[in-house]
Amino acid sequence: MRGNVFIIGLGLIGGSVALAIKQHHRDVRIIGYDVNQKNVQLAKMLGIIDEDCDVLEEAASKADLIIISVPVIETERIMRTLSSMDLKQGVIITDVGSTKQGISDTAKCLTNKGICFIGGHPMAGSHKSGPGAAKARLFENAFYLLTPNEETDIEKIEQLKSWLEGTQANFLVVTPEEHDRLTGVISHFPHIIAAGLVQQAKNYNIENSLVSRLAAGGFRDITRIASSSPVMWRDISIQNKTVLLDLMDDWLKEMERVKSVLIQDDAESILGFFKSAKEFRDELPVHAKGAIPAFYDLYIDVPDYPGIISEITGYFAQEGISITNIRILETREEEIYGVLVVSFQTDYDRSKAEKCIKHRTNYGTFIA
Incomplete structure (x- = not known):
């Protein structure tokens, strides 16, 4: 061209x-x-x-x-x-x-x-x-x-x-209509749910500050998209309002159904709810990129001593591996070993980093 x-x-x-x-x-x-x-x-x-x-x-x-x-x-x-x-x-x-x-x-x-x-x-x-x-x-x-x-x-x-x-x-x-429905289901509405979960945790944290400490692990991961630009998501929500309102109605009906089976102690229906969600999620493509940017996290068991983070990042720098985020899971603070979570932009970078750690150290690694 x-x-x-x-x-x-x-x-x-x-x-x-x-x-x-x-x-x-x-x-x-x-x-x-x-x-x-x-x-x-x-x-x-x-x-x-x-x-x-x-x-x-x-x-x-x-x-x-x-x-x-x-x-x-x-x-x-x-x-x-x-x-x-x-x-x-x-x-x-x-x-x-x-x-x-x-x-x-x-x-x-x-x-x-x-x-x-x-x-x-x-x-x-x-x-x-x-x-x-x-x-x-x-x-x-x-x-x-x-x-x-x-x-x-x-x-x-x-x-x-x-x-x-x-x-x-x-x-x-x-079509434009199909686009907004698709992205509403797998991107826009999940952002609202994530923000709602964080707001709920914030409200409970007022009563018990342990909430924010315990939320540093898995809760922080599953709600990560709530950290996206508030201005951008304000505009998207207004622009895709009709689709989002329909999805909210569907969501509320589903939650009412779950609430009902909980009240009734209907163990079979509760099992079915989680089993159906697990089966569908497990069938989703693992390496394909979707509407929400993927987060490629590598969990590393590291000893708790000064300089451990610079040691790990130094290994990555030597091999030209870029990282996007790094943090320590606070929920393991009483143990000798902690979990260092390093985020990468691509699956390739994460795979390369995992091989780097296994080659240069005896630290255990894990991919969620």
């Missing part, structure tokens, strides 16, 4: 898409725009973009592909702004937002003028943010959902896939 690609929003996702395109299409020129000038300067210094612009119209008018990588509400504003510009014939405009129905409705301001818009959602992320965390392989093997409207030319969809081929993602074409 040849031409100009205009990235609006130079954060983690926008920067990673830019890098993936640059590495795969060597003759493409990447132009970047961001309201945060520090992001622009860093993106240029890191070679994520080839040039920057101060005014949207400067780059938009000569772009062959425009990628909007900003929060959904801001995306809709930018789409309306672009619709009033004199854009290049045949340009494709796409976004990377987590909700699609509202975006699709707003896109009519573009499509009614003959401008091609194809919604997009790369289902990958990272613990880090900003252009400094961008990487070309962020979307490798992840699902990348495309949500064209019924009138979209198939050739345009294939052209967008070609532009994005460097992401090495698995493209799926779905």
Whole structure:
């Protein structure tokens, strides 16, 4: 592919898409725009973009592909702004937002003028943010959902896939409605549940401070997604409100059923509830990337002495293994050995780290 690609929003996702395109299409020129000038300067210094612009119209008018990588509400504003510009014939405009129905409705301001818009959602992320965390392989093997409207030319969809081929993602074409239902079930609603569990623990912690200490282990892991950006999840919840309200009704019915069998001491139904959930979860793909970024944790039994963390991280540094997070499980504080939990961005990095520990130490390792 040849031409100009205009990235609006130079954060983690926008920067990673830019890098993936640059590495795969060597003759493409990447132009970047961001309201945060520090992001622009860093993106240029890191070679994520080839040039920057101060005014949207400067780059938009000569772009062959425009990628909007900003929060959904801001995306809709930018789409309306672009619709009033004199854009290049045949340009494709796409976004990377987590909700699609509202975006699709707003896109009519573009499509009614003959401008091609194809919604997009790369289902990958990272613990880090900003252009400094961008990487070309962020979307490798992840699902990348495309949500064209019924009138979209198939050739345009294939052209967008070609532009994005460097992401090495698995493209799926779905309707905007189907997208919001799917992501509501396996991403948006789980974030609400996680936040609800944390709020409940917070309330009980007022009565007994042991709650926060005991929550440092498994509870912290299963609610980790509750640490995501509150502003982002406020916007997603509002944008996907209809789907989320339906899912809440279904959830409440299920919880009422569980409550009923508990009251009745119906052991068989209680067993069935847990057994059914276990069987379905055990059948889920282990190595595939889904809607919620996976956390690749390695548990290491380590002796409790000063410098143990720097020792472990030193081994990883020597072998070029990057980590995203590190912590000690506090619930084992009375024992001679503790559990060090190290998080990695990919299964490959975790596997490499496990081999490193087994080769260099006699510490036991465990993958949950």
